[in-house]
Amino acid sequence: MIAALLPVKEFSRSKDRLSGYLSPAERVQLTRTMFEDVWDVLREATTRRDGLERLLVVTAEPYVLARCQRDGVPCLEEKESDTHSESVRRATKWAMGLGVSTLLSVPIDSPGMTATEILALARFGREHSVVLVPSVDGSGTNALVRTPPDAIEPCFGPGSCRLHIEAAEKKGLDWLVVRPPGLLTDIDTPEDVEEFLLTMRTRERSGERPVRTAELLREWFRTHKVP
Numbered sequence: 001m002i003a004a005l006l007p008v009k010e011f012s013r014s015k016d017r018l019s020g021y022l023s024p025a026e027r028v029q030l031t032r033t034m035f036e037d038v039w040d041v042l043r044e045a046t047t048r049r050d051g052l053e054r055l056l057v058v059t060a061e062p063y064v065l066a067r068c069q070r071d072g073v074p075c076l077e078e079k080e081s082d083t084h085s086e087s088v089r090r091a092t093k094w095a096m097g098l099g100v101s102t103l104l105s106v107p108i109d110s111p112g113m114t115a116t117e118i119l120a121l122a123r124f125g126r127e128h129s130v131v132l133v134p135s136v137d138g139s140g141t142n143a144l145v146r147t148p149p150d151a152i153e154p155c156f157g158p159g160s161c162r163l164h165i166e167a168a169e170k171k172g173l174d175w176l177v178v179r180p181p182g183l184l185t186d187i188d189t190p191e192d193v194e195e196f197l198l199t200m201r202t203r204e205r206s207g208e209r210p211v212r213t214a215e216l217l218r219e220w221f222r223t224h225k226v227p
Contacts (some may be wrong), residue, residue, distance in 0.1 A: 001052040001053050001054060001098075001099050001100050001101055001102075001176050002051060002052055002053050002054075002100070002101065002102040002103075002104065002122050002125060002126070003052070003053060003055065003056050003095055003098075003100045003102070003103055004042050004045065004046070004052055004054070004055050004056065004103075004104045004105075004106060004118065004122075005057075005058065005088065005090055005091055005092075005095060005103055005104065005106070006038065006042060006056070006106060006108065007057075007058045007059065007084055007087040007091065007106045007107070008057060008058070008059035008061050008064045008108055009031075009059075009060075009061070009087075010059075010060055010061045010080070011027075011028045011031040011032055011035075011061055011063065012027075012028055013044075014023065014028075014031040014109075015027040015030055015031055015109075015187075015188070016025060017188050017189050018085075018188070018189070018193075019028070021190060022220070024181075024227075027122075028190045029216070030037055030086050030187075030213070030216065030217075031108070031213050032063060033111075033213050033216050034109055034111040034157075034213050035061060035063075035064065036147045036212060037109045037211045037213050038053070038057055038106070038107075038109035038111055038113065038214055039067065040112060041113050041115050041118060042055050042106070043046055043055065043071070044115040045115040045118040045119050045122075046126065047145065048115065048119065049158045050083075050102070050119050050122075051119055051122040051123055051124070051126070052118060052119055052122045054074070054098075054100070055073050055096075056073070056074050056075070056076070056091065056093035056095055056098070056100070056202040057072075057074070057075040057076070057097070057127050058075070058076040058078060058087050058094075059075065059076075059077070059078060060063045060077065060078040060079060060080045064079060069188075069206065070163075071113055075096045076090065076091050078090070081136070083156075084152070084156045084157075084176060085154050085155050085156045085157070086218050088105050088144075088154040088156070089153065089154055092146075092149045092150055092154070093150075095149055096143070096149050096150065096174065100149055101147065101148055101149070102122070102125040102126065102145065102146070102147040102148070102149070103145070103146055103147075103149035104122055104125060104142045104143065104144075105143065105145075105146075105154065106118070106142075106143045106183070107142060107143070107186065109186045109188065110142055110143075110182065110184075110185060110186045110187075110220050111185045111187070111196075111211055111213040111214075112181070112182040112183075112199055112200060112211060112214075113180070113182040113183045114180075114182045114197060115131070115181055117182050118181035119142060119182070119207070120178075120180065121133070121145050121178070122145070124178060125146075125147050126147070127176075128145075128147070128172055128173040128174050128175060129146070129147050129151050129168065129173035129174050129175065130144075130145070130147075130151055130152055130164065130165075130167075130168040130174070130176070131143075131144070131145035131146075131175070131176045131178060132145075132161055132165070132175065132176070132177045132178070133176060133177075133178060133179065133180060133183045133184065134161040134179065134184070135161070135186060136184045136185060136186070136195065137186070138159055138161060139158050139159055139160075139161060139162075140156065140157060140159075140161060141155075141156055141160040141161050142166055142183050142184065142186055143183050144156075144164065144205065146192075148184070151168070151171070151173055152164060152167040152168055152171065152173070153167060161177070165177075180198075181199055181203075184199075185199045186190070187213070190210060193217055193221075195212060196214070197217060197218065197221075198219070200214040201222075213227055
C-alpha cells in the first residue's frame with residue numbers, strides 16, 4: 001500500500017521566520033491556509049485511484065485533528081509537535097503497522113504542489129527505494145518517498161538532501177532526485193514568498209486556478225504585511 005504522510009505542526013508554533021513581518025494571528029492564518037491547499041491536493045490525489053491509496057496525518061494541531069475526524073482520515077495524535085524529522089520517524093512506525101509499503105512524506109509549507117506531482121512521486125516510489133524532492137536551493141528536503149517506509153531514517157533541514165542520499169548509498173539502495181515545481185517552493189522567509197508567488201503567477205498564466213495561499217499573500221503584499 002502506498003500512502004502520503006502529512007506532518008502538521010501546531011499552527012501557533014509555525015512560520016517563526018516570518019515573525020518580523022506577520023503577527024502571531026496572521027501566521028496562524030497563513031499556516032491554516034497552506035494546510036487547506038495541501039489537504040485538498042492530497043485528498044484529490046487519493047481519490048483519483050492512480051497509485052496513492054491513503055492519506056495519513058501526524059499532528060498535535062486541534063484544527064487538523066478535527067478535520068481528520070470529520071473526513072475519516074487516519075491520524076496519529078501527538079501530545080505536542082516535535083521536530084519535523086521526529087514526527088516523521090514516529091509516524092513511519094505507525095504507518096508500517098497499518099500495512100504501508102511505500103510512504104510519501106510531504107510538508108504543508110509547499111502549497112503549490114499539485115495532485116499530478118504527488119501521483120508522479122508515488123509512481124517513482126514503486127521504482128526506486130528512495131525518492132527526494134530537494135528544496136529550491138538544493139540543500140534541504142521538501143518531500144521524501146521511501147520503499148519500504150523505514151528504508152532510511154528521515155532527517156529534514158539544511159543539508160538533509162545530501163544526508164538522505166548518503167544514507168541510501170550506504171545501504172546500497174537506489175535513489176532518485178526529482179524537482180516538481182510545486183514542491184520546490186516552500187514558504188519560510190519573505191524571499192520564499194516572492195519565489196512562490198512568481199511560480200504561481202506563471203502557472204496561472206497557463207490557465208491553472210490560483211491557490212488560496214497565493215491569494216492571501218498577494219493581499220498582504222498589497223497592504224505591506226510582507227516586504
